[in-house]
Amino acid sequence: MNYLKRSRLYLTHKKGQSLLMLLIMSAILVFVLSGIIIQNAAISATNNVTKSAGTTITVSADRDKQFSKMRSSSSTTKTLTTPTVANTKIKQAGNLSTVAYYNITNTASVNASSFDAVSTSTGTSSGGMGGGMQPGGTTASAGDISVSGVSSTAHTTTFTSNEAKLVSGRNITASDANTKNVVIEKELATDNSLKVGDSITVKTTATSAKSIKLKVVGIYKAKTSSTAMPGNDPSNTIYTSYTLPASISGTVGKSSAVTYTLENSAKEKTTTKQIKNIIDSSSFSVSSDDASYQQLLQPMKNVQSFAKKIVWLVAIAGTIILGLIIILSVRTRQREIGVLVSLGESKLHIVGQLFAEMLTILIGAMVVALLLGGFVGNKVGNQLLSQQQTTSVATTSSTNGAPSGAPSGNMPGGQTGGGMRGGAMMGQTSTSAANKKALKTLNTSITPSSVIKLGGMGLVIIALAVCISAVSILRLRPKDILSGE
Incomplete structure (x- = not known):
């Protein structure tokens, strides 16, 4: 059988x-x-x-090197100069196949003219968070309004992490380059009865102050409306194209920082090396932030x-x-x-x-x-x-209490220093972005x-x-x- x-x-x-x-x-x-x-x-x-983690590579001023140069200077007047990089080089790096998009950052400090800045109850002044130093220039007096110039507000860390949310109008985009369009905070708009489409005027902080007329194209709501630090109310931050702060500080065609977001987080090391070859790293710090990627x-x-x-x-x-x-x-x-x-x-x-x-x-x-x-x-x-x-x-979360290595003057994601920023806040932002x-x-x-x-x-x-x-x-x-x- x-x-x-x-x-x-x-x-x-x-x-x-x-x-x-x-x-x-x-x-x-x-x-x-x-x-x-x-x-x-x-x-x-x-x-x-x-592909979705959004690993970023940030190019910003190397503050340690700048302070070292300042101390070694033979000049009797010690001033700190923020270096800038040509926008052509920034865009060249942005054209790399591994880069999904990039966000150029410039900052400036101005004074409110046709409107009033928001004052904090704990301080005697209403100074903005961006004062004290102009890109490409020397120390300047602080104004009560901080101008945060970016390529796109939608791609900044503040907006992607829901620290700020657009409530009216539109965001700043690449098409706003060389314009005077701005996005202002809701509290600032409410206190001054401003709405989308209105115009506001600011003055530069230089000795020969110049008036600049701006057009409100959007209004955003900051998650935190006040801070414990006097004169650093985040409502006094207005967003505009990166070209406007450059024109105020006299660095047209140049920028002080840029953040590149990668298509593929696994290409972080290769892309960082390519960016360093394009942008002179002698005055700039090129650092990556893959905390969200690693957490995911x-x-x-x-x-x-x-x-x-x-x-x-x-x-x-x-x-x-x-x-x-x-x-x-x-x-x-x-x-x-x-x-x-x-x-x-x-x-x-x-x-x-x-x-x-x-x-x-x-x-x-x-x-x-x-x-x-x-x-x-x-x-x-x-x-x-x-x-x-x-x-x-x-x-x-247990490691987020440590200060971030990024300079407070130029945060990853196209953000500038101020009451809403700092090492702990950056850690919380990375965690919340990863959780999202x-x-x-x-x-x-x-x-x-x-x-x-x-x-x-x-x-x-x-x-x-x-x-x-x-x-x-x-x-x-x-x-x-x-x-x-």
């Missing part, structure tokens, strides 16, 4: 034993499939994270590693369990095997019969695994993701590749299990079995 036919008859005759083997094999394959689809989902999520990436790596361990542990345990069950089964079938061998049946055919029996059970177990594996994988994967993200956020982009659920689904991997793992498991039990079969001698020894 053909050994394949014998395997079919044995399975139908031993229904209880066959059902037990089916349940055991199904349980093994369900967890193997769950591990496979969780691992695939984590890999896919990791690839998405590298770590949970994915942990989930991927855990899923890989599930697959291997279940596969090894399954092989051992099935091997032991088959060995026990062979012991109960010794007389059957002895009769077959005495009739001239090859021992390899008997081993083949066991493999055929297990292969039939494997096919049924795969059907069960495909029905339940997706559900189990989805539940386990998302629970694991939630736990890993909670751990990652807690770990990151964090993946909430894993996209677990059964793909053709998952089915192929499952089938391959199943075949390996039953092959190893049968090989383990084959040792006892090959040792059997018909005479010993039939004689009852």
Whole structure:
């Protein structure tokens, strides 16, 4: 009788034993499939994270070098000069294939003329946060209004982290270059009865003050309307194109800082090196901020590693369990095997019969695994993701109290120093940005590749299990079995 036919008859005759083997094999394959689809989902999520994390590279003045130059100067009057870089070089670096977009930053300090600046209750003055130093120039008197010039307000850290939100009109964009359009804070607008479309006038802080007429194109709401520092109310910050502060400080065609946001966070090191080659780094600090990327990436790596361990542990345990069950089964079938061998049946055919029996059970177990594996994988994967993200956020938050290495005068994301900024605030901003982009659920689904991997793992498991039990079969001698020894 053909050994394949014998395997079919044995399975139908031993229904209880066959059902037990089916349940055991199904349980093994369900967890193997769950591990496979969780691992695939984590890999896919990791690839998405590298594209959506928004790793930034900031070029700003190296304050340590500037202070060193100032102290070593032979001049009796010690002044600190902020270096600038040509916009042509900034745009050249911005054209790199790895850069998604960039935000040029310039700052200036002016005085309110046709309107009143917002005064803080804790101070005696209403000085803006940008005063004290002009890009490309020497120390200047502080005005009560800070002009923050950017390429796009929508791409600044303040707006992307929801520290500020546009409530009326529109944002500053690249098309506003060489215009006098501004976006002002809601409190400043309310106190002076200003609305979108109105014009306001400011005066420069130089000895020969010049009046500049500005047009309000948008109004934003700052999350914090006052600060503990006198004269640093964030409502006195107006956003405009980076070209306006440059014209005020006499550095037309140049800028003091720029932030590049990458298409792919994995290209951070390569892009930083390319930017350093384009922009003279002797006076500038080129630093990257991939905190959000790392915070988003770590949970994915942990989930991927855990899923890989599930697959291997279940596969090894399954092989051992099935091997032991088959060995026990062979012991109960010794007389059957002895009769077959005495009739001239090859021992390899008997081993083949066991493999055929297990292969039939494997096919049924795969059907069960495909029905339940997706559900189990989805539940386990998302629970694991939630736990890993909670751990990652807690770990990151515990380190955010340390001051940031970025100079307070030029913050990453196109921001300038002031009451709303600082090392701790930057840490909180990075954390909140990462939390906003964090993946909430894993996209677990059964793909053709998952089915192929499952089938391959199943075949390996039953092959190893049968090989383990084959040792006892090959040792059997018909005479010993039939004689009852």
